[in-house]
Amino acid sequence: MEIRAALVGCGAMSAAWLEAASRIPGLAIVGLADIDAERAKARAAQFSLDEAVIARDVGALIAASRPDVLLDVVVPAARHDVVSAGLEAGCHVLSEKPMAESMEQARDLVRRARAAGRIHAVVQNRRYVSGVRRIGRALRTGLIGEVGSAHADFFLAPHFGGFREEMDHVLLLDMAIHAFDALRCMTGLNSVAVYCREWNPPHSWYRQGSSAAAVFELEGGAAFVYRGSWCAAGLGTSWECAWRFVGSKGALTWDGADGIRIEVVGSEPRNGLFDSVAPVDPPALSPEDRIGGHFGVLSDFIAAVRAGGDPETAGHDNIRSLAMALGAIASAEVGRRVEIAI
Numbered sequence: 001m002e003i004r005a006a007l008v009g010c011g012a013m014s015a016a017w018l019e020a021a022s023r024i025p026g027l028a029i030v031g032l033a034d035i036d037a038e039r040a041k042a043r044a045a046q047f048s049l050d051e052a053v054i055a056r057d058v059g060a061l062i063a064a065s066r067p068d069v070l071l072d073v074v075v076p077a078a079r080h081d082v083v084s085a086g087l088e089a090g091c092h093v094l095s096e097k098p099m100a101e102s103m104e105q106a107r108d109l110v111r112r113a114r115a116a117g118r119i120h121a122v123v124q125n126r127r128y129v130s131g132v133r134r135i136g137r138a139l140r141t142g143l144i145g146e147v148g149s150a151h152a153d154f155f156l157a158p159h160f161g162g163f164r165e166e167m168d169h170v171l172l173l174d175m176a177i178h179a180f181d182a183l184r185c186m187t188g189l190n191s192v193a194v195y196c197r198e199w200n201p202p203h204s205w206y207r208q209g210s211s212a213a214a215v216f217e218l219e220g221g222a223a224f225v226y227r228g229s230w231c232a233a234g235l236g237t238s239w240e241c242a243w244r245f246v247g248s249k250g251a252l253t254w255d256g257a258d259g260i261r262i263e264v265v266g267s268e269p270r271n272g273l274f275d276s277v278a279p280v281d282p283p284a285l286s287p288e289d290r291i292g293g294h295f296g297v298l299s300d301f302i303a304a305v306r307a308g309g310d311p312e313t314a315g316h317d318n319i320r321s322l323a324m325a326l327g328a329i330a331s332a333e334v335g336r337r338v339e340i341a342i
């Protein structure tokens with residue numbers, strides 16, 4: 001069965017979506033929309049979508065192209081209206097992150113998807129990174145024992161221009177959400193409370209919230225410590241963060257690329273103050289791991305549209321990752337620990 005898809009928001013990220021869509025058999029892009037119609041036309045030309053409807057808003061796009069699925073790649077401020085319009089028209093919707101700008105909006109979208117009986121899922125493409133899948137398996141199989149803490153560092157200095165340099169809480173809402181979702185994916189743990197401090201150093205080219213440090217309390221008593229900055233030139237980390245997991249039997253580090261290292265307490269006698277430790281090979285990628293970034297997310301979403309059921313990043317689950325970002329923001333605003341409620 002051919003699936004008809006329409007994409008709204010033809011800015012920078014839309015190229016990765018259209019490239020991924022072009023590799024999925026039976027998925028046809030039947031329309032493109034952007035408030036700047038020239039952008040929609042340019043993407044149609046770039047991907048040879050000669051028959052695609054070109055529109056300026058989501059309503060006109062849906063009316064003219066009658067899609068089964070709506071692909072939402074608009075700026076975060078327009079997301080709630082766009083997703084609501086898609087669900088109301090009976091479309092399954094795959095949305096860019098963050099899934100909403102507030103918990104009220106996110107809860108409302110989850111309710112709307114349930115009422116419409118349609119899939120609403122979010123692009124959390126970091127789950128579809130090989131390292132995240134391999135670490136998830138290492139932790140689930142108990143290689144380092146019970147996880148007591150996880151630590152993620154993110155230090156980069158991109159000059160994006162556009163909406164990011166103007167938005168509130170740019171690091172936590174636009175970028176750290178990836179690390180928070182990856183943490184949930186790798187450990188299987190949700191967060192119950194957070195204390196966060198956010199700042200914007202004098203040299204920052206962002207309007208607000210380019211840097212943050214947050215300590216999350218996780219289910220079962222573990223902690224997650226996130227430190228990040230988006231105006232930190234030099235000695236940059238990977239886009240996926242640099243990670244350390246501390247377990248009851250040992251530790252795992254990940255450089256955010258190919259470097260996963262594990263050391264566990266060994267069988268040799270204690271040497272002075274310290275237990276002996278021995279390296280352990282990290283698990284290889286397994287054939288059932290779904291990877292491939294945007295392509296992986298879109299493939300799972302389309303498979304769920306065809307077969308029914310929920311994809312991994314369904315909104316009713318992804319709201320827990322958003323709640324970490326919005327909980328950290330709330331804590332930074334009030335200057336104290338806040339509990340995370342879904």
Ligand SMILES: NC(=O)c1ccc[n+]([C@@H]2O[C@H](COP(=O)([O-])OP(=O)(O)OC[C@H]3O[C@@H](n4cnc5c(N)ncnc54)[C@H](O)[C@@H]3O)[C@@H](O)[C@H]2O)c1
Nearest residue numbers: 009010011012013014034035036073074075076078096097
């Ligand atoms: N998952 C990832 O790795 C990743 C990476 C980058 C960006 N993103 C997300 O993708 C989304 C888009 O980011 P971008 O970098 O492409 O931004 P962008 O500003 O380059 O593009 C957004 C486009 O949406 C259009 N738009 C805004 N409101 C609209 C509306 N109501 N109707 C139709 N079009 C509208 C704008 O004109 C613009 O062309 C954001 O939510 C961002 O956080 C995700």
